[in-house]
Amino acid sequence: MERLPLANEDKTMSTNLKYLSLGILVFQTTSLVLTMRYSRTLKEEGPRYLSSTAVVVAELLKIMACILLVYKDSKCSLRALNRVLHDEILNKPMETLKLAIPSGIYTLQNNLLYVALSNLDAATYQVTYQLKILTTALFSVSMLSKKLGVYQWLSLVILMTGVAFVQWPSDSQLDSKELSAGSQFVGLMAVLTACFSSGFAGVYFEKILKETKQSVWIRNIQLGFFGSIFGLMGVYIYDGELVSKNGFFQGYNQLTWIVVVLQALGGLVIAAVIKYADNILKGFATSLSIILSTLISYFWLQDFVPTRQFSLSEPSKNCWLEKQCLFPWSHPCNNSYFLIWL
Structure with a gap:
């Protein structure tokens, strides 16, 4: 009888941690996308x-954060x-x-996301990037022999339809030309490449x-060690001249450091979601x-005007989420939640 209060307390604590981690995930994902987009388009x-x-x-x-957690x-x-x-590495x-x-793939992906957010509005980027769920499913079937009903x-397919609506051309030819001049195609190609790299690298890591x-x-x-090496190679190849001219931390300000910290903490947040929540709740958190x-993006950044096609995509995504609730294809406590997000 004395164990019941302790069991109830542990269950309550686990529930609180579950919703806390999901809430932090919503905040972290939203904040990262918006601050990254704002920092790349801000005129200074x-x-x-x-x-x-x-x-x-x-x-x-x-x-550094992971070393502290191991400590x-x-x-x-x-x-x-x-x-x-020493023993594990x-x-x-x-x-x-x-x-x-x-x-190496994650490093490429992170750079692609910067390119995508520099050429797409935050809302279009967020919805299009959900294709990583499809690519993760395809690689899971081919690499892990998972079976999907x-x-x-x-x-x-419903999710793909929703994303297709988002990318459907608007009725205004003038707006279409303006979007083309704004390199929206470049942003779209960058985010699609990131989706495939995310799916493969995620399943491989799983x-x-x-x-x-x-x-x-x-x-x-281990990921961060190699990521730093590949990242430094990218700095040398793509921005070596700019770094030698203006320094490694050129253009860094308070907003830039917020973006960097949010990106670094992303993996830690998802690790908490893996431990305390499940894939279905994570899907709703991503949708939120x-x-x-x-x-x-609409009220504050004012860089996105919802179209009829974008509105039609939302019911498709909601229907997809409902089907995931009724027929989830991943088991609870599966590491693929972490990998889908990455």
């Missing part, structure tokens, strides 16, 4: 910050922390090298997680983030 004197350097800084911050799991012992890092070089593939495939017993924090450190991004 002097050079604009380089997205390639922001990706590198975000990777380094993520490594906490090691009972705040520096000796234990050093032993864990240095003494297992082949396990560490496995993360080079998804890390008729309702699951139907729900994915396969690694299922085959090993290393913690998510250790895997994030899209709605919030749309409202803020």
Whole structure:
């Protein structure tokens, strides 16, 4: 009888953490998209910050955050922390090298998202980027031998229809030309490439997680290590001249650091969602983030005017979410939630 209050307390705590993590996910996703978009389109004197350097800084911050979490799991012992890092990373070089593939793809993806948000409004970006769910499903079937039923495939087709409505040309030819001049096609290609890279890298990472017993924090450190290397290569190749001329942190301001911190903390937030919530609730959290991004993009940034096609896409997405609730194709506590978001 004495265990009942403790069990109820643990259950209540787990429930609170579940909704807290989902709430933070909505805030983090919405804030990252809007601040990144705003920071890339804000007119300021002097050079604009380089997205390639922001990706590198975000990777380094993520490594630092994960090291702190491993330090906490090691009972705040520096000796234990050093032993864990040495045993799990240095003494297992082949396990560490496995993360080079998804890390390189994630680095490319992060740079593509900067390109996409520099050429698309936040709402269109958010909805189009949901195609990563479809690509993740396709790679899950081909790489993990997962089986999807008729309702699951139907729900994915409905989602694709909703995204197609968003990208449908408007009735105004003048507006269409203005959008073309604004490099919307470049942004669309960037976000589509990011969707495919997200699907492949995510499923590949899921396969690694299922085959090993290393913690998510250790895997994030390994990802961040290779991500920093690939990111620095990108800085040298694409922005080497600008960095040598104006410095690595050119154009950095308070808003830029907010973007970098939000991006670095993204993986940590999703890790919490994996532990305390489930895939269905995460889907609703992502949908809520899209709605919030749309409202803020319309009322605050004023860079998005909802069209009839965009309005038609929302019922399609809602129908897709309902089918996911009735016929979920992922089991609870599946690591694919983390990977779909990435």
